[in-house]
Amino acid sequence: MSDDEWQIRALITRWADAVHRGDLDTVLDQHAEDLVMYNVPAPYEGLRGLTAYRAIWPPFFAWQAAGARFDIDTLDVTAGHDVAYAHALLRCGTPEELAECPGLRLRLTFGLRKERGRWLIAHEHHSFPHD
Template sequence: MVDDATQIRTLIERWAQAVHAGDLDGVLAEHAEDIVMFDVPPPNDGVRGISAYRETWPPFFTWQRKGASFEIVSLEVTAGDDVAFAHALLRCGMPQELEEDPENRLRLTVGLRKERGRWVVAHEHHSFPSKD
């Protein structure tokens, strides 16, 4: 049997692939109904619930279809018996942006919990470092 950390790593890697592909069903898979996400764009107090989370993705996919990258550079997972967290750095941006600032990374933190024996994402936080 695959250990919890490996299951979570696979879940996040599949999520990132779905984001890159613009696959909304894949992005929503393995997310809790009561997910809370703090994202780069507004709203500043985050989005709550799977329906609100779903609504955030179409504008991102539109932007991404213009040629943006979304790929995991590093991913660390810490898993307990029924809760876990992961943090990752991703290359996320248009080719010109990444060429001008090749070290810029999207920071991702994910909180997970086990529901009925399977891991689900209960919290996502996306941010970029301040340019100030």
């Protein structure tokens, strides 16, 4: 594994842990100002920028504080010199939801770019399969 792949893996693992803990500052820390995100809930055209990204997390943290999980199951990273992408599957749901559908995984895709030697998440996409 290259050093860049290791750095990105650590960045995403740190991000997921921060999401699980409800630590908004750390969730935002490694994101580009001009971030584009496509999320499971609306708006369907996605959101742009850190201000909009910041606003989506408090309701999710409140839901998660009731006992939901947000745990990385698999994470794959491909890194070039200054751009990279990663994709992951996460267990994301309440214990009841995960017991009812144990194979259910949240799908995540990240687009990253390196700025001044630092990897930043510039694109984030969350989705669940639709049956």
